[in-house]
Amino acid sequence: MQDCNGTSTPLEVRLVLSKEGNDELIDPTTFKHIVGSLGYLCNTRPHIAYNVGVISRYMEKPRTSHYMIVKRILRYIKETIELGLLYPINLNEDEVELVGFTDVDFVETKMIGKVPQAMCL
Known part of the structure; x- marks a missing residue:
């Protein structure tokens, strides 16, 4: 994956996942x-986190599509x-400034039998 092309979104738009399928089962350990x-x-x-949570539902019998x-x-x-998150250490101050971000779109992802309700960062 070192020479792979990057992508601007972690999941495809309107992605539909299923535990069953015609594609080949892969090694669950890897x-x-x-x-x-x-x-x-x-x-x-x-x-x-949301994307990893979605794909972790298929760890029992992962397929090539997963x-x-x-x-x-x-x-x-x-x-x-x-x-990413940066947790700076400033030994001269008692306060820590926490900087965060998100790039999540719950609307466009569909899963069979699963609907995301909420997520807390």
């Missing part, structure tokens, strides 16, 4: 490792590498 790493990355990049979504999230991270 899939779980990647999704777990993305979950850890959410600590400093909370704008991918793996392609994980790859898209990785391509998005590559494209937006300069974004």
Whole structure:
């Protein structure tokens, strides 16, 4: 993925996911490792938390289509590498300024049987 092209959105617009499908099943261990790493990355990049939550629903029997979504999230991270949370340490002051951002669109993503209700950052 080092030489991949970046993308400006972590998920496709109007994406419909399903646990069943005609595409091939993939190794769940590798899939779980990647999704777990993305979950850890959410600590400093909370704008991918929703996307990681969506794809983590398919860790039991991941398919090629689910793996392609994980790859898209990785391509998005590559494209937006300069974004994230910064926790500055200033030893001279008692106050810490917390800077955050989000790039989330709940409206355009559809999932079979799942509807996002809310998300707290």
